[in-house]
Amino acid sequence: MYAFTRYFHAMSKTNCMVLFIAILLLIAPGCGSGSSATDENIAGGESQPRWSLALHGGAGHFDSEDLSAAQEAQYRASLSTALEIGIEVLESGGAAVDAVEQVIRILEDDSLFNAGRGAVYTADGGHELDASIMDGDTRNCGAVTGIQGIRHPISAARAVMDRSEHVFFSGHGAGLFAREQGLESAPPEWFDTAKAHKRYQKALAKWEDKKMGTVGCVALDLQGRLCAGTSTGGMTFKQHGRIGDSPVVGAGTWADNRTCAVSATGWGEYFIRTAVAHDIHGAMLHGSLSLEAAARHAIHEEMGALGGTGGVICVGNDGTIVFEMNTPGMFRAAANEAGRKSVLLFADEGQ
DSSP states (O other), rough: HHHOOOHOOOOOOHHHHHHHHHHHHSSSSTTTSSGGGGEEEEETTTTTTTTEEEEEEEEESSTTTTTTTHHHHHHHHHHHHHHHHHHHHHHTTTHHHHHHHHHHHHHHHHSSSSSSGGGOTTTTOOOOOEEEETTTTTTTEEEEEOOOSSSSSHHHHHHHHSSSSSSSEEEHHHHOOOOHHTTBOHHHHOOOHHHHHHHHHHHHHOOOOOOOOOOOEEEETTSEEEEEEEEEEEOOOTTTOOSSSTTTTTEEEEEESSSEEEEEOOOOHHHHHHHHHHHHHHHTTTOOHHHHHHIIIIIIIIIGGTTTEEEEEEHHHHOOSEEEESSSEEEEEEEEETTOOEEEEESSSSO
């Protein structure tokens, strides 16, 4: 120690400072390691994706025994096509709100799903379309319900969000507003499909209802902005004026940059009664639950406990993607910058 002290005093002030810094670097935890906890997705051990995307084409009581191999292939191909559209928007630096709208427009034009062209028939034998969208950056949102003759209800909902001081338009007023905004209209026969009409005829005879086919999308963009959107044709043989959860912000759609983006599908009345989409956000913001735990609680312990069925797709503000459902099937797909890409139909398929 004496020898070290004599050596220390003999050193110049500059050399002393260099030695002091070197000692600090050696003893400081993690210094100089080149990484930190914030550089990684702790849960998965992978780099945190800068963009993430998930979409759905409805949840329901179907499994591999209900779909032929050809039908499975058709659904997977349609979901993949929509997924690629969203990936293209996000990879090029586009906004989450643009990705969500573009993905849902593709699904609305696909007669496989209960939205837009494939919308189910009401009790009156027509089509009433619902949609909502929410920007997690500003928490601005827009919704339409009972709209008729508009090809893309999701674009009508976005127009309400972007071009009006309001949040929600219904029925005739929603249609007027959409046309004033120059949105593309379509004749009644555009929405008539053999698949939906067959369901209508069965329901007409038996009052049977199939609750599946709603479409939705959630996205996180390169700027860290979240967005969620949902679009549906409602329930087969629904009574005139019935409104489900899809156009109800907080029930079927929610986005907030502080937590997550959520789009729901299923038995709308129960999603409204338990405000599923907002419940997931609230459990994260105020209850400090993870996205996965919040979604599980909302679907199984809240909505499901009352007798409701369905599921949600979620993207967290850290890029985490979560699917949660209490039905045997939910058409869904996801991708992120870290390389994840999946198209899934049944509940027992991996995430």
